Amino acid sequence: MSTAATNGPSVADRLSAAGTANALELRGVTRMFGALAALSDITLSIRPGERRGVLGSNGAGKTTLFNCITGDFLATSGTIRFFGEDVTAFPAYERIRRGLRRTYQISLLFAGLSVLDNVYLACRGVSRNRFSLLRPRRNDALMSSAEDLVAAVHLSDVKDDKVATLAHGQQRQLEIALALAGAPRFILFDEPAAGLSPTERSELVEILTSLPSHMGYIIIEHDMDVALRVVDYVSMMHNGRIFKEGTPQEIENDPEVQELYLGGAHA
Numbered sequence: 001m002s003t004a005a006t007n008g009p010s011v012a013d014r015l016s017a018a019g020t021a022n023a024l025e026l027r028g029v030t031r032m033f034g035a036l037a038a039l040s041d042i043t044l045s046i047r048p049g050e051r052r053g054v055l056g057s058n059g060a061g062k063t064t065l066f067n068c069i070t071g072d073f074l075a076t077s078g079t080i081r082f083f084g085e086d087v088t089a090f091p092a093y094e095r096i097r098r099g100l101r102r103t104y105q106i107s108l109l110f111a112g113l114s115v116l117d118n119v120y121l122a123c124r125g126v127s128r129n130r131f132s133l134l135r136p137r138r139n140d141a142l143m144s145s146a147e148d149l150v151a152a153v154h155l156s157d158v159k160d161d162k163v164a165t166l167a168h169g170q171q172r173q174l175e176i177a178l179a180l181a182g183a184p185r186f187i188l189f190d191e192p193a194a195g196l197s198p199t200e201r202s203e204l205v206e207i208l209t210s211l212p213s214h215m216g217y218i219i220i221e222h223d224m225d226v227a228l229r230v231v232d233y234v235s236m237m238h239n240g241r242i243f244k245e246g247t248p249q250e251i252e253n254d255p256e257v258q259e260l261y262l263g264g265a266h267a
C-alpha cells in the first residue's frame with residue numbers, strides 16, 4: 001500500500017467500505033520467540049462471514065497465530081489486515097474497537113458475579129459509555145443486549161446464578177457470550193470444546209452454528225468431530241506453518257492428515 005498522501009480514502013478503506021475486503025488477510029506472518037519460529041511465513045485469507053478451523057498438534061503455533069491476529073503479541077514480520085485495514089502494528093484494544101474478539105484457553109470470568117452481570121460488564125466494557133459514572137439501570141439497552149447474549153449461549157435458565165456454581169461447560173458457554181459483546185465482526189475461539197462432555201459438545205456446536213451468518217470466526221479445536229461440523233474450510237498447522245488446507249470433507253479423508261492428526265497419538 002502506498003504511503004504517499006492522497007485525497008480521499010485509501011484503496012483499502014474503499015474496498016472495506018464496499019464490503020469486498022477479506023475479513024482477515026495475513027501475508028508472510030512470522031513470530032519468533034528467541035531462536036524459535038512459533039509462526040513461519042503464514043499466509044491466510046478469510047472472507048467476511050467465513051468460518052475457518054485451525055487444526056494441529058500441541059505446539060503447532062495455533063494460539064500464537066491468535067495472539068498475532070489480536071495484537072496480544074506483535075508479529076515479528078509480515079502484515080495483517082482486518083477488513084482491508086492494516087492492523088499489523090495496532091495494539092489489541094484498537095483491534096477490539098474494530099470488531100475483533102477472542103476467547104482464551106484459560107477462562108477470565110468473574111466467579112463471584114452472576115452470569116448476567118458478567119455479560120453485562122462485557123457489554124459495558126466495549127460500549128461507548130464505558131466511562132460513564134452514572135449507575136447502570138437494570139432496564140437499559142445494554143442490559144437487554146446482555147439478556148440476548150445469555151440466551152444465545154443457552155444460559156437463560158441460570159442467568160442469576162453465580163459463575164462459581166456453573167458446570168465447566170456452562171462457563172465455556174459464558175465465555176462465548178463475553179466474546180459476542182458489542183456485536184463483533186470476527187471472533188477467534190481457542191479450543192472452546194476443551195474439557196466438555198459429549199452433551200456439552202453438541203450444545204457448543206449448536207451455539208456456534210446459530211451465530212449470525214455475517215459473523216465469521218476461526219476456531220482452534222482438537223476435537224475433529226466438533227471442528228469439522230462448524231467450519232467452511234480448514235487450515236492444518238504443524239511446526240509454525242500451514243501445510244494443508246481444504247474443506248472439512250477433504251481434510252477428513254486426507255491420508256496425511258489422518259496419519260498425523262488422527263493416528264495413534266490422538267486419543
Ligand SMILES: Nc1ncnc2c1ncn2[C@@H]1O[C@H](COP(=O)(O)OP(=O)(O)O)[C@@H](O)[C@H]1O
Pocket residue numbers: 033036038056057058059060061062063064065
Ligand atoms: N510466550 C511465549 N514465549 C516463548 N515461547 C512461546 C510462547 N508462546 C508460545 N511459545 C512457543 O511457540 C510454539 C507454539 O506455541 P502455541 O502457539 O501455544 O501452540 P499451540 O497453540 O498450537 O499448541 C511452542 O513451541 C511454544 O512453546
Ligand SMILES: [Mg+2]
Pocket residue numbers: 062063064105
Ligand atoms: Mg494453544
